[in-house]
Amino acid sequence: MNEVSLVRLYMLRAVYLIIAVGLGLVIWPGVIHHDKPWSLMGGVVNCMLAAFGVLCALGVRYPLQMLPVLLWELTWKVIWALVVALPAWRSGTLDEGTTEILVQCLVVVIIPIAMPWGYVFKKYLRQSGDRWSSAQKA
Numbered sequence: 001m002n003e004v005s006l007v008r009l010y011m012l013r014a015v016y017l018i019i020a021v022g023l024g025l026v027i028w029p030g031v032i033h034h035d036k037p038w039s040l041m042g043g044v045v046n047c048m049l050a051a052f053g054v055l056c057a058l059g060v061r062y063p064l065q066m067l068p069v070l071l072w073e074l075t076w077k078v079i080w081a082l083v084v085a086l087p088a089w090r091s092g093t094l095d096e097g098t099t100e101i102l103v104q105c106l107v108v109v110i111i112p113i114a115m116p117w118g119y120v121f122k123k124y125l126r127q128s129g130d131r132w133s134s135a136q137k138a
Contacts, residue, residue, distance in 0.1 A: 023053030
């Protein structure tokens with residue numbers, strides 16, 4: 001029985017590929033060839049984005065197994081938009097830097113379109129979690 005259609009798997013692969021190639025072109029050259037030290041947060045952000053790109057490349061091969069990576073990306077961007085960008089916009093203090101990040105975050109719209117939500121709910125919300133102790137039920 002196929003839980004996720006082949007079309008949906010290819011949609012997921014396309015999302016992973018877009019992210020992996022995009023980050024590969026934008027982030028990895030700076031990771032490999034940065035001529036001056038990064039700031040603390042600049043280094044954290046660039047290394048996290050580099051790792052995310054690598055994990056998305058792995059998602060091209062294993063689209064369902066790597067779904068938590070896409071869920072993480074979707075979740076942090078939605079939280080950031082609601083907690084940072086929306087209040088700034090509502091108060092009239094949305095500056096150029098925040099607007100630029102918001103526009104970059106809007107690319108996340110491709111994730112919910114490709115996400116196999118039925119599979120996500122079944123696998124991550126309805127399925128029993130892993131056991132918490134070594135004792136097994138009789």
